[in-house]
Each structure stands twice: as structure tokens, then as C-alpha cells.
Amino acid sequence: MTSLTRNLPWFVRDLGVGAIGETCYVSLVENLNVGDVPCLKLSLSKGLGIGIVVGGSIMKVPQLLLIVKARSARGLSLESYVLETLAYAIQTTYSFRNRFPFSTYGENFFLTIQNIIITFLVILYASHKTLSQSPSSRLATAALATAVTATVLITVPISFLAYLQISTLPISVASKLPQIRQNMRSQSTGQLSAFAVLSQIAGCLARLFTTATEVGDPLVAAGFALALALNCILGFQMWMYWGKDPFDGDMIEKGLSRNSLPVSLPSRKSD
Structure with a gap:
């Protein structure tokens, strides 16, 4: 499974890195490390933030x-x-x-x-x-x-x-x-x-x-x-x-x- 996540299209990777940073993207997406609590919290926060901004508009x-x-x-x-x-x-x-x-x-x-x-x-x-x-x-x-x-x-x-x-x-x-x-x-x-x-x-x-x-x-x-x-x-x-x-x-x-x-x-x- 990691062989697939580590070879996603460049624009998907750039979007993910832009949202949660290089470290958390590698941990959560490429390595599928779902136990990385700090990165999970950051990803949830980013997702909520984007949703709130869209809703606020x-x-x-x-x-x-x-x-x-x-x-x-x-x-x-x-x-x-x-x-x-x-x-x-x-x-x-x-x-x-x-x-x-x-x-x-x-x-x-x-x-x-x-x-x-x-x-x-x-x-x-x-x-x-x-x-x-x-x-x-x-x-x-x-x-x-x-x-x-x-x-x-x-x-x-x-x-x-x-x-x-x-x-x-x-x-x-x-x-x-x-x-x-x-x-x-x-x-x-x-x-x-x-x-x-x-x-x-x-x-x-x-x-x-x-x-x-x-x-x-x-x-x-x-x-x-x-x-x-x-x-x-x-x-x-x-x-x-x-x-x-x-x-x-x-x-x-x-x-x-x-x-x-x-x-x-x-x-x-x-x-």
C-alpha cells in the first residue's frame, strides 16, 4: 500500500505538503503512520480550518x-x-x-x-x-x-x-x-x-x-x-x-x- 501512496501524482503531493507540511505528509500519507497523533491533530485542524473558511464565505x-x-x-x-x-x-x-x-x-x-x-x-x-x-x-x-x-x-x-x-x-x-x-x-x-x-x-x-x-x-x-x-x-x-x-x-x-x-x-x- 505504501508503494502506491509514495508514488502519487506530483500535484497531489504538493497539495498535501502545502496543507500539512513535508514531515506530516510523509508520516501520514506516504508511510501511513496513523499513530502519529501530532500530525493527525494538525491535519484535523487544517481540515476544519479550510471548512470554516469556506463556510464563512x-x-x-x-x-x-x-x-x-x-x-x-x-x-x-x-x-x-x-x-x-x-x-x-x-x-x-x-x-x-x-x-x-x-x-x-x-x-x-x-x-x-x-x-x-x-x-x-x-x-x-x-x-x-x-x-x-x-x-x-x-x-x-x-x-x-x-x-x-x-x-x-x-x-x-x-x-x-x-x-x-x-x-x-x-x-x-x-x-x-x-x-x-x-x-x-x-x-x-x-x-x-x-x-x-x-x-x-x-x-x-x-x-x-x-x-x-x-x-x-x-x-x-x-x-x-x-x-x-x-x-x-x-x-x-x-x-x-x-x-x-x-x-x-x-x-x-x-x-x-x-x-x-x-x-x-x-x-x-x-x-
């Missing part, structure tokens, strides 16, 4: 489509998305500038892009009573803020970026709390995507393993652990409020019910 697409289809961002917290996007951007830049393997943070890059689009949609469909500016002015302001933030993250010293990475812990807490609070107040999750929430829970679990195996940075691991806990709360709310009409939640918050709404009566014809 489409994780928020269902949420985006829900907003576009309904032409409404009802139930979504703008504050949550702004802070979550900032946390993703800091984590992506920190990992990139420290030259961590892309498989350990790639989904954060894709999630940052998707979150920026969703944030723009939330701003676009926000009620005029909530934001006083016109839609075009709001989007221009958001675009300028995005460009400034990206420039700062790319140019600040790496030592200062480490402090920003630490700040992602409170930012992660702050990014989830407005959405959790809004769900509790309205007794509904509105346009919040169940697929996105569950995918984030699964992604955080896998990321804790890949970070411990390939990076070992406690700052990164702590961020994923905290994100996991907060996403689990959102997941519980998705289960608890499943199928509930956002309309009913808004009426509960205002102390009203459907039956208490005024009903227009047909006009009486003059005699």
Missing part, C-alpha cells in the same frame, strides 16, 4: 438575502452589526499582520466583508424616525467610517494592534448585547437568520480547536470562547422565540394587542 449570505427580500432590517440591531464588524476587522488584521495561517482566520475576512454589506443594508432600510439623515447621507457616512477604520488598522504599529486585539473581547460582548436585548424586548428575533447564528456557534467551537492546535495565541482563543458563549445565547433566543411574529413583540412592548388596535368602520351612507 457564505455564512451571512442567508441573512443578507432575508433583508433584501423583505426590504426590511426589522429586528436587527445596527449597533450590534457595527461593533461585530469592527471586532471581525481587528481580528482579521491582527492575524494577517502576524502572518498566521489563513486557514486559522480566513472566515473572519469573509465575515467582515459580508457584515459591512449587511450593516449598509440595515442603515439603508432604517426608519427615518431612527436616523435623521437621508439614506444617501447615511450610506456616505458609513462608507467614510469604513475607509478610515481600514486605513487605521493597516497602518498602526503591530504592538498597538495587539491592544486592539485585546479590545475585541469587550467589543464582542458589546456587539451581542444590543441584539440580545432587542430580541428580549420584542419577544422575537425578527429578520435574524437562524442559519447565521447556528453557523457562528459551530464555527466558534471549531476555531477553539484550530487556534489551540496551530496558533496557541491566548488572545485569539479568548475571543472565540467569548463569542461562542454569546452566540449560544442568541441561539437559545432563536429557539425560544421561533415562529413568533415581530408584530406581536412590538405590541407587547407597547402594552397593546392585535385586538386593541383601532378598526376602521365603513362610512355610513347619507339618507
